[in-house]
Each structure stands twice: as structure tokens, then as C-alpha cells.
Amino acid sequence: MPRVKKPKKVKEPIRLRTKDLSDGSKSLYLDIYRNGKRTYEYLKMYLIPETDRNARRQNEITMAAANAIKSKRIIELTSGEAGIVNHVDKVYLLDWMKTYKEYQEKRDKKSISQIVAVTHILKDYAGDRFTLDRIDLDFCQGYIDYMLTTYRPQGKPIAASTRNTYYQIFNGALNAAVRAKRLLRNPFNEMEKSEKPKMPESVRSYMTIEEVRSLIATPMENETVKSAYLFSCFCGLRISDVKKLKWRDVFLDHGQYRLAVAMQKTKEPIYLPLSNEALKWMPERGDKIGDDNVFDLPSTVNTLIKPWAKAAGISKQFTFHTARHTFATMMLTLGADLYTVSKLLGHTSVRMTQVYAKIVNKKKDDAVNLTNGLFD
Numbered sequence: 501m502p503r504v505k506k507p508k509k510v511k512e513p514i515r516l517r518t519k520d521l522s523d524g525s526k527s528l529y530l531d532i533y534r535n536g537k538r539t540y541e542y543l544k545m546y547l548i549p550e551t552d553r554n555a556r557r558q559n560e561i562t563m564a565a566a567n568a569i570k571s572k573r574i575i576e577l578t579s580g581e582a583g584i585v586n587h588v589d590k591v592y593l594l595d596w597m598k599t600y601k602e603y604q605e606k607r608d609k610k611s612i613s614q615i616v617a618v619t620h621i622l623k624d625y626a627g628d629r630f631t632l633d634r635i636d637l638d639f640c641q642g643y644i645d646y647m648l649t650t651y652r653p654q655g656k657p658i659a660a661s662t663r664n665t666y667y668q669i670f671n672g673a674l675n676a677a678v679r680a681k682r683l684l685r686n687p688f689n690e691m692e693k694s695e696k697p698k699m700p701e702s703v704r705s706y707m708t709i710e711e712v713r714s715l716i717a718t719p720m721e722n723e724t725v726k727s728a729y730l731f732s733c734f735c736g737l738r739i740s741d742v743k744k745l746k747w748r749d750v751f752l753d754h755g756q757y758r759l760a761v762a763m764q765k766t767k768e769p770i771y772l773p774l775s776n777e778a779l780k781w782m783p784e785r786g787d788k789i790g791d792d793n794v795f796d797l798p799s800t801v802n803t804l805i806k807p808w809a810k811a812a813g814i815s816k817q818f819t820f821h822t823a824r825h826t827f828a829t830m831m832l833t834l835g836a837d838l839y840t841v842s843k844l845l846g847h848t849s850v851r852m853t854q855v856y857a858k859i860v861n862k863k864k865d866d867a868v869n870l871t872n873g874l875f876d
Contacts, residue, residue, distance in 0.1 A: 524549045633683070647697075706826045714814070732823035733830075735772060742795055
């Protein structure tokens with residue numbers, strides 16, 4: 501009797517795999533192999549150790565969701581190879597960047613100049629005729645490498661923070677293309693975190709308590725600007741918030757003066773208590789009404805304060821924003837907890853405030869190391 505041949509098993513172009521993590525859980529990812537090229541898509545889904553019935557049930561739900569994504573990706577891949585690309589028309593990359601810029605102009609005009617810069621980089625890197633459908637992981641990695649090794653505006657490399665910004669802009673443009681169904685997926689999501697540009701840890705310039713005393717003792721031609729700067733040192737407001745501060749925003753609450761402020765940057769409303777030191781630097785209200793500004797400041801504030809700082813013997817980087825950094829470090833140095841300082845600054849997350857805690861911890865390290873070698 502002739503032996504019946506078993507049907508040949510067809511290899512799937514996409515396989516669901518796991519990666520062991522240090523905490524005992526497993527990260528799920530797709531291993532995509534097609535036409536001799538291998539790429540990976542990390543799903544940001546995790547299997548947890550099956551210590552009980554609930555854990556097993558959770559893992560079953562996670563696996564079902566991951567397999568659904570895998571099936572969808574296989575359909576997308578095979579449809580694309582068959583010429584059925586979900587009716588996605590071919591769009592030139594530079595045309596899409598122009599569309600993205602026009603869209604962002606209605607939402608966040610601050611990023612427009614950065615989108616223009618990224619468009620110029622992409623034109624240099626990929627040319628005028630590169631289409632969105634050709635963007636893959638290799639292209640995105642090449643874009644980052646191009647900024648790192650080749651892109652030299654004014655003959656010198658761009659700063660790490662600028663490189664991070666340009667990565668974020670292009671990543672945002674690709675996410676928008678996915679939402680608009682011009683791109684099946686954003687390849688940056690397949691990239692390892694370690695491969696992506698990082699924002700360097702920010703360096704905060706601030707005044708010590710002794711330097712603040714020196715500023716107080718040093719006269720300045722424009723007393724209103726001096727008062728506004730010192731007011732910020734004792735309450736932490738940004739210059740934009742100081743400029744728009746109205747007398748109606750200042751009120752007395754059970755013996756405590758407070759400010760009702762919607763932060764310019766975050767739009768979050770806060771009710772900021774004012775210390776006696778802060779109140780010292782507020783001008784007299786006189787006959788001003790609620791809609792009048794507390795401080796009438798010129799547009800050249802940062803230019804005016806630099807000679808004042810120099811006269812006070814301060815040579816470090818000095819802008820109005822330095823006053824906000826000064827307030828934060830002063831509060832932490834004097835013993836206020838991180839959460840409270842975060843709320844006083846109007847930060848939406850304590851993580852934003854932690855950079856000041858690192859400054860204070862460094863000062864503590866320097867202080868205890870002053871005894872090194874004294875008793876040898």
C-alpha cells in the first residue's frame with residue numbers, strides 16, 4: 501500500500517515569540533521574516549509568572565490579544581504582497597511632511613520650525629521621490645544614523661537634545677500617517693529603546709541662598725524687573741505667568757495670601773500660597789483694579805537682568821527662568837518634600853521635579869566629602 505505523503509507544513513511569515521525579562525515575566529513580540537529580511541515588532545504585552553488561577557487567566561487573555569494582532573499583521577503583509585494594500589495610495593514622504601506641517605499649524609505652532617528642519621533632513625537623506633510605503637525599520641535606523649554621523653548644519657554636529665527632538669517630530673509624523681491610513685504601521689515602534697535617541701539629562705542653573713542675598717543687596721535700574729525676578733525666586737512662577745498675573749488672581753484665604761494661576765505651559769490651575777518673602781517683592785496695589793497687571797514688565801527682561809547679575813558677582817548662566825530653578829532647589833534644600841515642591845511648581849508629574857532632587861543630593865554629597873582628608 502503506497503505511503504500517503506504528509507502535507508508540507510507552510511512556514512508562517514510572522515511568528516509570536518517571547519523574551520524573558522529580569523522580573524520573571526515575558527515580553528511578547530512578533531518575529532517577521534519575509535524576502536530574506538527579518539524585523540521585529542514589540543507588542544508591549546507581557547506574560548506574568550503563573551502563580552495562581554488569576555495569573556493564568558490573565559495570560560490566556562494576553563495571548564489571545566497577541567495572536568489577534570499577529571493574524572492582522574499576516575493579513576496586512578500578504579495583502580500587500582498581492583497588491584492589495586488596504587487601498588493605501590502611494591504618497592511621497594516630503595508631501596506627507598508638508599501635510600503634517602499644515603495639520604500641526606492648527607494645533608501646535610511651536611513645532612512648525614522643527615517640522616521644516618526635519619523635512620530638510622529627510623530630503624537630504626532620502627531625496628524628493630521617496631514614498632511612505634517604502635519606510636521600514638532600516639530606513640528609520642538610517643535616519644537616526646544620518647543625524648548622528650552626516651547631518652552637519654553650520655559645519656558641526658547637532659546637539660543630542662536637538663537630535664532627540666528631530667526623532668520625536670518624525671516619529672509623530674509617522675504616527676499621524678498610520679492614523680490617516682497612509683501607512684500600515686510605524687517602524688519606530690519595532691525599534692529597541694536603546695537604539696532611539698535620548699534626551700540628555702537637563703542641567704539646571706540656579707542661585708544659592710547666598711547669591712540671592714547678593715542680588716537683593718545689588719541695586720538695579722529697573723526696580724520692577726528686580727522685584728519680579730525676586731518674587732519668582734520665592735514662588736517659582738515662570739516669566740510668562742508673572743507677566744499675565746492680574747490683581748484679581750491674588751486673594752486672602754484664612755490669613756494666607758494665595759495666587760490662583762493657570763500655568764502657561766501646562767494650563768493646569770494651581771492655588772499657590774505666598775510666603776512673606778514673596779509678598780515683600782509684590783508692588784503696592786494702590787488704585788489698580790482686578791484686571792490690571794501686578795507687574796508691568798518690558799519685553800527685554802532677560803537682557804536687563806544680566807548686568808544686574810554681573811554687578812552682584814554672579815557669572816553662571818542667568819535668565820529669568822533661573823529664578824524658578826532657584827525656588828525649587830531652595831525648597832528642597834530647606835527640607836520640603838519632593839511631592840510638595842512638585843505641586844508648588846505646577847508639575848503634572850513628580851518625575852519632572854526629580855532633576856532638582858538630584859541637584860540637592862549632589863550638594864549633600866559635596867558637603868559630606870568636605871571632611872575627606874582632614875583627619876589623616
